[in-house]
Every structure is written in structure tokens, then in C-alpha cells.
Amino acid sequence: MNPVNYLYLSALLFTIGGVGVLIRRNAIVVFMCVELMLNACNLAFVTFSRMHGNLDGQIFAFFTMMVAAAEVVIGLAIIVSVFRARRSASVDDASLLKL
Amino acid sequence: MSSAATVHSLWMTAADAPKRIPAPHIEYGQLSPVLIVLGAAVLGILVDAFLPRRLRHPAQLMVALVGLAAAFAAVVALAAGGYATDKAHPAAMGAVAVDGPALFLQGTVLLVALVAAFTFGERRLDPAAHGRPVDSFAAQPAAVPGGEAERAAVKAGWTTTEVFPLMLFAVAGMLVFPAANDLLTLFVALEVFSLPLYVLCALARRQRLLSQEAAVKYFLLGAFASAILLFGIALLYGYAGTVTYSGIADVVNGTVRTVDPVLAQTMGNDALLLIGGAMVLMGLLFKVGAVPFHMWTPDVYQGAPTPVTGFMAAATKVAAFGALLRLLYVVLPGMRWDWRPVMWGVAIVTMLFGAVVAVTQTDVKRLLAYSSVAHAGFILTGVVATRPEGISSVMFYLAAYSFVTLGAFAVVTLVRDAGGEATQLSKWAGLGRRSPLVAAVFAVFLLAFAGIPLTSGFAGKFAVFKAAAQGGAVPLVIVGVVSSAIAAFFYIRVIVLMFFNAPEEGGPSVAVPSLLTSTAIGVGVVVTVVLGVAPQYFLNLAGQAGVFVR
Numbered sequence: 001m002n003p004v005n006y007l008y009l010s011a012l013l014f015t016i017g018g019v020g021v022l023i024r025r026n027a028i029v030v031f032m033c034v035e036l037m038l039n040a041c042n043l044a045f046v047t048f049s050r051m052h053g054n055l056d057g058q059i060f061a062f063f064t065m066m067v068a069a070a071e072v073v074i075g076l077a078i079i080v081s082v083f084r085a086r087r088s089a090s091v092d093d094a095s096l097l098k099l
Numbered sequence: 100m101s102s103a104a105t106v107h108s109l110w111m112t113a114a115d116a117p118k119r120i121p122a123p124h125i126e127y128g129q130l131s132p133v134l135i136v137l138g139a140a141v142l143g144i145l146v147d148a149f150l151p152r153r154l155r156h157p158a159q160l161m162v163a164l165v166g167l168a169a170a171f172a173a174v175v176a177l178a179a180g181g182y183a184t185d186k187a188h189p190a191a192m193g194a195v196a197v198d199g200p201a202l203f204l205q206g207t208v209l210l211v212a213l214v215a216a217f218t219f220g221e222r223r224l225d226p227a228a229h230g231r232p233v234d235s236f237a238a239q240p241a242a243v244p245g246g247e248a249e250r251a252a253v254k255a256g257w258t259t260t261e262v263f264p265l266m267l268f269a270v271a272g273m274l275v276f277p278a279a280n281d282l283l284t285l286f287v288a289l290e291v292f293s294l295p296l297y298v299l300c301a302l303a304r305r306q307r308l309l310s311q312e313a314a315v316k317y318f319l320l321g322a323f324a325s326a327i328l329l330f331g332i333a334l335l336y337g338y339a340g341t342v343t344y345s346g347i348a349d350v351v352n353g354t355v356r357t358v359d360p361v362l363a364q365t366m367g368n369d370a371l372l373l374i375g376g377a378m379v380l381m382g383l384l385f386k387v388g389a390v391p392f393h394m395w396t397p398d399v400y401q402g403a404p405t406p407v408t409g410f411m412a413a414a415t416k417v418a419a420f421g422a423l424l425r426l427l428y429v430v431l432p433g434m435r436w437d438w439r440p441v442m443w444g445v446a447i448v449t450m451l452f453g454a455v456v457a458v459t460q461t462d463v464k465r466l467l468a469y470s471s472v473a474h475a476g477f478i479l480t481g482v483v484a485t486r487p488e489g490i491s492s493v494m495f496y497l498a499a500y501s502f503v504t505l506g507a508f509a510v511v512t513l514v515r516d517a518g519g520e521a522t523q524l525s526k527w528a529g530l531g532r533r534s535p536l537v538a539a540v541f542a543v544f545l546l547a548f549a550g551i552p553l554t555s556g557f558a559g560k561f562a563v564f565k566a567a568a569q570g571g572a573v574p575l576v577i578v579g580v581v582s583s584a585i586a587a588f589f590y591i592r593v594i595v596l597m598f599f600n601a602p603e604e605g606g607p608s609v610a611v612p613s614l615l616t617s618t619a620i621g622v623g624v625v626v627t628v629v630l631g632v633a634p635q636y637f638l639n640l641a642g643q644a645g646v647f648v649r
Contacts, residue, residue: 037327038329064286082315
């Protein structure tokens with residue numbers, strides 16, 4: 001199968017994630033959409049790695065996974081602490097900081 | 100496909116005798132600034148794990164200060180050893196550049212962090228709770244604000260001493276970020292300095308809901324921006340088949356030596372390069388806080404604990420502009436006719452938007468946030484110069500601006516009423532009559548922000564505008580001067596408010612700080628005045644350091 005098809009899939013996943021970040025209200029879902037974008041990046045990395053015949057992209061994918069894991073730790077900690085304080089994880093309710 | 104066979108051969112050699120993998124050659128001495136800071140951060144975690152609570156705060160402060168000072172000494176030693184000029188080279192298998200801009204910006208970040216650590220350690224401003232001194236950070240950040248657990252933590256006199264290791268980890272990332280010489284190091288360094296900052300934003304002692312909200316906003320937008328940066332990196336990797344800066348630059352310039360059929364195919368696809376480059380730029384411009392990626396700046400600056408805001412505003416800008424310069428000047432100089440018009444537009448919009456919106460602000464921290472947006476625009480005019488003067492003037496501006504910012508936010512921590520810091524601008528009326536010294540110091544910082552002669556702000560603005568004009572960006576300079584004039588209006592308005600308005604009844608009072616914050620503010624004033632009165636030495640220093648290695 002032509003590896004370029006995987007690039008199209010990766011671009012599609014990235015777009016779905018990006019749109020999700022912009023339109024979803026729940027902070028957890030927004031964060032899941034960010035993770036979807038990171039996974040789309042990983043798919044692009046391994047596809048390009050295969051096309052070019054070197055391992056840089058695959059190694060990059062490992063680092064992306066590690067960074068995503070660290071981001072989950074930080075992100076869930078922050079989102080959960082906000083949820084415990086407000087009983088809501090909606091990004092629309094968090095609106096104390098305004099002009 | 101021939102390339103597929105080469106990939107398979109990478110993991111299908113198991114039948115043969117295992118090949119000897121050469122150990123990577125790491126120049127530990129030249130990476131010592133980063134290693135010292137990381138070591139101090141790990142030591143800080145051990146301190147937090149094993150020392151009794153009452154000893155933790157002084158021990159953490161000492162570890163942070165000694166670690167940052169030692170790392171700065173290492174940077175100075177490297178620069179004195181010629182690594183900024185003739186011995187500049189890519190270290191650690193080409194992953195990290197040791198050159199003039201890297202060392203200059205690392206030194207700046209370390210000095211900024213050293214001064215910021217003083218403000219982190221301040222415990223004299225708030226009245227002691229239950230007989231124990233308190234700092235700007237929450238007693239127990241995991242406890243629900245206003246809940247029983249929080250009251251118990253305050254009563255027990257707990258403090259979040261983890262802020263010091265978190266800050267040190269962030270500093271380590273900021274040291275690597277402007278020195279990163281491949282896209283993998285760039286991405287990892289970005290996350291290493293961003294993740295601790297997200298946590299630090301959530302740790303304010305007062306107004307914890309605001310602080311947590313700021314952290315959520317910063318985190319979600321920051322993660323979104325780094326995902327965009329990462330996809331840009333993926334596309335650039337697809338374009339060039341490598342993630343090293345020099346390799347990509349070779350492919351962009353068309354000077355690559357061996358072209359296999361796949362590379363020839365992807366090299367011909369300019370969409371990969373243009374979209375990938377644009378997405379990486381977006382990620383960096385987000386960290387810089389340039390319009391239209393500035394949305395997070397005012398909210399996060401307002402909600403975060405003020406010492407963290409000062410540190411973040413100063414050090415993040417230094418690190419992010421360093422990375423931006425290296426990307427544009429080392430990786431993408433071959434396509435400067437594509438990115439220069441875009442950066443022109445971003446710089447113009449950023450300067451005007453920051454200056455105009457700041458006029459309407461009613462909160463000191465938000466005012467300083469929009470002013471930082473405007474300053475990002477001024478620095479961008481130096482970036483688009485695409486001349487050696489562009490690099491050195493941007494580095495000088497960053498050094499000058501970061502100390503003004505640190506000092507200004509340190510003054511904000513002093514003006515307090517019963518609810519903590521009084522950041523409402525209306526409450527600052529008549530501050531000059533109540534405490535002339537603090538108001539005068541703040542006025543010096545505001546004048547430096549406005550770019551009045553004899554302050555560092557003027558020298559910095561003059562340098563970047565001169566570089567931009569020499570680089571043929573005269574319209575940009577005109578817009579810059581106009582927006583400086585608009586910005587000067589609201590800086591002067593705050594000065595008028597402080598000195599010529601009558602103080603309100605029951606207005607805020609000025610807390611008497613300990614030696615820590617006094618030192619931080621003093622350093623800010625001294626640097627502002629020295630860089631304003633005698634900038635030549637430091638301009639020369641930045642000029643000597645202004646050559647990237649490839």
C-alpha cells in the first residue's frame with residue numbers, strides 16, 4: 001500500500017483533533033483531542049520514517065509518547081483540582097479571568 | 100521499494116553477529132550549565148523527600164541559588180574559554196549547539212532565574228499565619244480551596260517548597276531550548292520547560308480559583324500549540340528526511356550531497372516545507388506571546404502567583420526568542436523571502452494590538468501582560484532584520500527587557516491590602532504620596548517599558564529598530580515608533596495615577612519586604628539604569644556573541 005495514504009489519514013486525525021479542541025466544552029475531552037493530535041503526529045513520523053528509510057522518525061515517535069505521558073500527568077492533575085474546586089470541568093465555566 | 104528494503108535491514112540483522120554500536124560522544128563539560136541545574140533540581144526533590152518541614156524552605160532556597168549561580172559560572176567559564184566565538188560547535192552528537200547566542204541567552208536565563216528565586220523565597224509580605232511565615236504559594240495545592248484540608252494545612256504551616264525544584268526543571272528546559280540544534284531536542288526542551296510552568300501557575304496562595312483557572316487555560320492552549328509544533332516538525336522531517344537543523348538547511352538550500360529517489364520526491368513538495376515551517380513557527384510564536392497566539396498571556400499573567408508571572412514573563416521570552424532566532428537564521432534562511440512577509444505582518448499586528456488593548460486595562464498584571472505582548476512585537480522587528488545586527492540587538496533587548504519585567508512584577512507583590520496583592524489599578528492611586536520610594540522604582544520600570552532615554556528600554560528599542568531599518572524594514576520601524584508612542588501613553592498614565600492623584604481611603608499599603616525581594620528589585624533597577632546609561636559594553640558583548648554555529 002502506498003505510504004502516502006497513511007499521511008492523509010494522519011492529516012485527517014490531526015484535523016479532527018484540532019477541531020475538537022476548538023469546539024468541545026469539557027476540559028477532559030479537549031485534552032483527549034490534543035492527545036489525538038499527538039497520535040496523528042506519531043503516525044506521520046513513522047510513515048515518513050518508512051518512506052525515507054531512516055529511523056529518526058520512529059525514535060521521535062517514542063519521545064512523543066513519553067512527552068504525551070508526562071503531559072497527561074500534569075494535565076489531569078490540574079483539571080482534577082479545578083473540578084474538585086468547582087464541581088465542573090467545563091471550559092466555559094472557567095471565566096473568572098476577564099477584562 | 101528500495102527504501103523499504105533498507106528499513107527492513109535495520110531490524111533484520113539479528114542472524115548476523117550483533118554489530119558494535121558506538122557509544123555517543125557527549126561533551127559533558129560544555130553541557131555543564133544544563134547538567135548543574137538538573138542536578139540541583141533532583142537534589143531539591145531529595146531535600147523535599149527527606150528533610151523535616153521546617154528545614155525545607157531554607158534548604159531549597161539555598162540549593163536553588165547555589166545551583167543557578169554555579170551554572171552561571173559555568174556559562175561564563177565556557178564563554179571565557181572561547182566557546183562563544185572560535186570554538187563554537189554543535190555538541191552532544193549535534194543535538195545541542197554551544198555557540199555565542201546559546202551561551203548569551205543561557206547566561207541571561209540563569210541570571211533571571213537567580214533573581215526570580217529571590218522573589219520565590221520571599222516570606223515577609225503576608226502576615227504570618229498561626230505564627231509561621233508564609234510565602235506566595237499555596238499551603239497544600241491539592242486541597243480544595245476554602246475546604247477543611249486547606250485550613251488544616253494552613254494551620255500546620257505547610258508551604259509548597261516544591262516550587263524551587265519545579266523552577267529549576269523549567270530553567271533547565273529554557274537553557275536547552277535556545278541551544279537546541281535538532282527538532283527533537285527543540286520539542287523535548289519545549290515540554291521540559293512548559294510542564295513545570297503549568298504546575299507553577301496553579302500554586303497561588305490567595306485567589307486559588309483564579310490561579311487554577313489560569314493553569315487550565317495555559318495548559319490546554321500550551322498543549323494545543325505544542326501539538327501544532329509537533330505536526331510541523333513531522334512535516335519538516337518528511338520534507339528533509341532528517342531532523343537536524345543543518346541537514347534541513349542543506350535540503351532547503353538545495354546543497355544536499357546525496358539525493359535518493361524518495362528524498363528527491365519529498366524535496367520537490369514545497370507544501371511540506373511551507374506548511375511544516377509555518378506550524379513550527381506558530382508553536383514558537385505561541386510561547387513568545389505574539390498576536391494572534393497571545394490569547395493566554397493576560398489570563399495566565401493575572402492568575403499565576405506574581406513571582407511565577409515575573410519569572411515566566413522574563414525567562415520564557417528569552418528562551419523562546421532564542422529558539423525562534425535559531426530556527427529562522429539557521430534552518431530557514433533559504434526561504435526568508437517566504438517567512439519575512441509573514442513575520443512582518445505578525446510584528447505589526449503584535450505591536451499595535453498590544454499597545455492599543457493595554458490602554459483599556461484596569462488591572463496592573465493584565466496591563467503588564469499586554470505590554471509584554473507589545474514588547475514581543477518590538478523584538479520581532481529585530482528578528483525580521485535578517486542581519487547579524489538583528490541577532491545581537493534581539494539578544495540585548497531580551498536581556499534588558501527581562502530584568503525590567505522581573506523588577507516590575509516584584510514591585511506588584513509589595514502593594515497589598517487585606518485580600519492579598521492589590522492589583523486593581525484604581526487602588527494604586529496616590530501610591531507616590533504613601534510610599535514615594537516604591538512608586539519611584541515602579542516609575543523607573545514603567546519608563547523603561549516605554550523606552551524613555553537613559554533607561555535600558557530605550558537602548559534596546561533603538562538597537563532593534565536600527566537593525567530593522569538597516570535590514571530594509573523601514574515601514575516596520577515607523578509602526579514600531581507609533582505603537583511605542585501609544586504604549587507610552589498608558590505607562591505615563593500609571594505614573595500620573597501614582598503621583599498626582601489623591602490616595603483613596605482604605606487603599607492598599609506597601610509591605611516591607613525582606614532582603615530577598617529588595618535585592619530582586621534593586622538588581623532590576625541597577626540593570627535598567629546601567630543598560631540605559633552605558634549600553635555600549637553590553638551591545639558589544641551581544642555583538643560578539645551574535646554568530647550561530649551550524
